[in-house]
Amino acid sequence: MTVEIKVCGITTVDDALACVQAGANALGLNFWPRSKRRVSWEAAEAIARAVGDDARLVGVVVDAPPADLVRIRAVGVPWIQLHGGEGRADLEALLPDAYKALHVETEADLEGALRWPGDELLVDARTAELPGGTGRTADWALAARVAEARSVWLAGGLRPDNVAVAIDAVRPMGVDVASGVEAAPGVKDRAKVEAFVRACRGA
Numbered sequence: 001m002t003v004e005i006k007v008c009g010i011t012t013v014d015d016a017l018a019c020v021q022a023g024a025n026a027l028g029l030n031f032w033p034r035s036k037r038r039v040s041w042e043a044a045e046a047i048a049r050a051v052g053d054d055a056r057l058v059g060v061v062v063d064a065p066p067a068d069l070v071r072i073r074a075v076g077v078p079w080i081q082l083h084g085g086e087g088r089a090d091l092e093a094l095l096p097d098a099y100k101a102l103h104v105e106t107e108a109d110l111e112g113a114l115r116w117p118g119d120e121l122l123v124d125a126r127t128a129e130l131p132g133g134t135g136r137t138a139d140w141a142l143a144a145r146v147a148e149a150r151s152v153w154l155a156g157g158l159r160p161d162n163v164a165v166a167i168d169a170v171r172p173m174g175v176d177v178a179s180g181v182e183a184a185p186g187v188k189d190r191a192k193v194e195a196f197v198r199a200c201r202g203a
Helices: 013-022 042-053 068-072 088-092 107-113 139-149 165-170 192-203
Strands: 004-008 028-032 055-060 079-082 098-103 120-124 151-154 174-177 182-186
Touching: 004 055, 004 192, 013 028, 013 042, 013 192, 028 042, 042 055, 055 068, 068 079, 088 098, 098 107, 107 139, 120 139, 139 151, 139 165, 151 165, 165 174, 165 192
Parallel strands: 004 028, 004 174, 028 055, 055 079, 079 098, 098 120, 120 151, 151 174
Antiparallel strands: none
């Protein structure tokens, strides 16, 4: 199977184009004000113009006001990843080009995940401090069970040296990486991006 590759935390046109050239299928632009990888509105619009249809563009939000969701799509970022405490109705209003990010660490989490609407889900690692981008790995065994029933993006602590093992364990539709391919928060290391893509393609 061919696994989709999403590089998240893109903040510049140069990084966006470099990731697409390396083989990324999707790019995540973080609009959460508290994120170390937050993208400006101006940069987001420039990235959307530069990338065009060469990759899926995903706006990552945490309990964003409706006006921000409208603005994200207006600047050319059609997909929305809900990474906060949003409810099912919030997601349904954004479908089909949207999905929920979830932490799946228990049987109850698993059952709850499968009840979410939409075609796709993202499974990330749970942490008390931040909603994502922490470098911690998710529970791959539970993620694999979600992936048996739904199209899953696997996130959480993925790096060039572990992503192939994660793909074999979970069999996701796609993998999502941020800190694992960075030189600094919001600044991508192109060699790491290329190594990550090679590892995915070799899985």
